[in-house]
Amino acid sequence: MPISLHSAVVPTMLQVLGAGHGWIDKAKAHGLSEEALASGCLIEDMLPFAYQIKSMAHHSKGAIEGLRAGVFGPDMADPPTSYEGLHAKLTEAEEFLRALDPEELDSLVDDPMRFEFKELKVPFTTTDFLLSFSQPNFFFHATTAYGILRAGGVPLGKFDYLGVMRTSQA
Template identity: 80%
Template sequence: MPISLHAATVPTMLQLLGSAHGWIDKAREHGLSEDTMASGCLIEDMLPFAYQIKSMAHHSKGAIEGLRAGVFGPDMTDPPTTCDGLHAKLTEAEEFLRALDPAELDSLADGPMRFEYREFNVPFTPVDFLLSFSQPNFFFHATTAYDILRASGVPLGKTDYLGMIRAKQG
């Protein structure tokens, strides 16, 4: 049975964006200050938690916007640094993905697509862009955000990472 591009990407993005809300809430409940949470990183040369959350939104909502435009690049804006701002960034991506017409996403599968950053330019098919570039980046940033909070002592477990799985009903 063939699977649509929408089915291969959007539901899992929504699942982990939802999970990330829970990570932020657990960090607050655990007593992690907003500043400590937003600036937390695993090692000095790695970007902080707030950037990881921003990048989850960028490699979900931003990736689809990139497909529409035929070009995608990094989001160089500063990430939100408050819990409310982080939640808002996640919610914005979730609302965008929920409103996305599956047929529209699937219709973008044959269009032009490239990644651009400074002089770096990589041509992609839209399918390869989503499945070999944006989706792995999305998972990287989700995992890194989760790991930053775990390394900060926040009591998160695997079910916190997975969130609401899509189990067969009935």
């Protein structure tokens, strides 16, 4: 039985977006100030935690909006820098994905679209865009956000990264 594009992408994004709330809460409980949380990074030439959270939302909600529009590009807006703002960014993406009609997403399979940034224009099909560009970027930013907190001493483990898994009831 073939898997739908919606099933291949949306539930796992929701899982990791939900986990992101737990990372933020643990950072707060660990005593990280909002400034330290938002500006934390792994190395000087890498973008900070707040950007990573913003990018998780952009490569989930923003990616679907890009499919609808036929074009996707980076979100150049400043990221939120407060605990509340970071949670809101994740929640906005979660609510969008939960409201997404699976049939709508699946109806877009293999439509043409492109990634654009300045002069760069990369053509994709919607399926290849989600599975080879946005989904890997989503996980890159999630892993980087998690790594920033771990490097900062926040007591996170693998199950914190995974969030609530979809398990069988058997």
